[in-house]
Structure formats: structure tokens, C-alpha cells
Amino acid sequence: MLVLLTGHQGFIGRNLVPVLEAAGHEVERAPDFPSIRTPYDVVIHLGAISGVEACAKDPMGAFAANTMQTADLLEQVRLHSPKARFLFASSRAVEAVPLSWYGATKLACEAMLRGYREAFGLRTWALRIGSVYGPHSEQKTSAVAQFIRQAMAGSSLTIRGDGAQVRDFIYAPDVAQIIMSLLTLEIPGDPAVVRLIGPE
Secondary structure: EEEEEEOOOOOOHHHHHHHHHHOEEEEEOOOOOOOOOOOEEEEEEEOOOOOOHHHOHHHHHHHHHHHHHHHHHHHHHHHHOOOOOEEEEHHHHHHHOOOHHHHEEEHHHHHHHHHHHHHHHHHHEEEEEEEEEOOOOOOOOHHHHHHHHHHHHHOOOOOOOOOOOOEEEHHHHHHHHHHHHHOOOOOOOOOOOEEEOOOO
């Protein structure tokens, strides 16, 4: 299959590319705001500013990178590759109360995916991904990545809050395998949202 991938240099993307290529898929690594001029079998949209803190520091930059880039890509797929599957990396943050700005940008994208699915017949899926950990997480500020860095440095682990929080962790190579399976998998009921949140 011919796959267009945004965010290939990010945490999940760096885990996903070798899995796709090992399975024989042709992966075209897209820049930010790619121009689509050829049909693809699948478009995987991972590119974004991720994380609550990063988005809060630059709300309009996050809106442009997350929401506007997704809108632009959806429209290009509608015009030039309408039969492609469109897999979008959303986040469990869309379910949080209170809603963060990061979660809001992802929720807006999910609404656009639904609109393009129902109004134009695009084959869109929002992948609502939980807390991912694993290889290539060196730059991440998530709890597991931070714990690993602190443990390797012989430091005490920093726990925010009272320690009673519950998170849904999922291993990055597992996320990559699931995304690859969604290239061809027919999901019963054809849901608009697929939740990737660990053992639930």
C-alpha cells in the first residue's frame, strides 16, 4: 500500500515507519502542510504539537499546527485522494475534565473528521490514544519517560498530585502494530473513533 505519513519524526512516527516498511508498505514521509497530488491508499496523520503544557504555552501555534493542518489535509484528501483511509492521531485528552487546550484542538479535529465522513463520505478514523511510552521517548515529558530518566540518573521519582491518579499506558510498538492493522482491518460497526488506551 502507498501510505502518506505526517509526523514521521515524532515519537509514534519513529516507531511506526519501520513496522510499515517491514510489512512491505511504501511510506511517503510528508512535511508539515503537505501538498497531495496523487492518490494514496492510506493517510496517517500523526503530525501535531503534542502535550498539554506545550499547547498551553502557544495556543495559536497549537491551533495552527493541530487543527488547521488537519483541516487542510482533510480537504486535500477529499479533492485528490477520496478513497484513502484517513487515520488521525487524536488523544485521550479529548475526554478530560476540565478540557485542556491540547484536548480542545484534538476534539475540534475529531469533529472535522466526522464532518468529512458524514458530509463527503471520507473514510476517517480518529485514534484516541492514551499515554504512550517506549522507544524514542527521549524528548517526551510524560510520566513514564520522566521516571526512566530519573531512575537512570539515580534520582528520586517526581510524582505530581497525590499519587492516586490512574493513567492508561500503552507501549509505542503496540500502537505502531495497531495502526498498521488498521490499514486493512474492517472494524465491526465502522466506528468513527477507535480507542487505543492500553488494557481496557
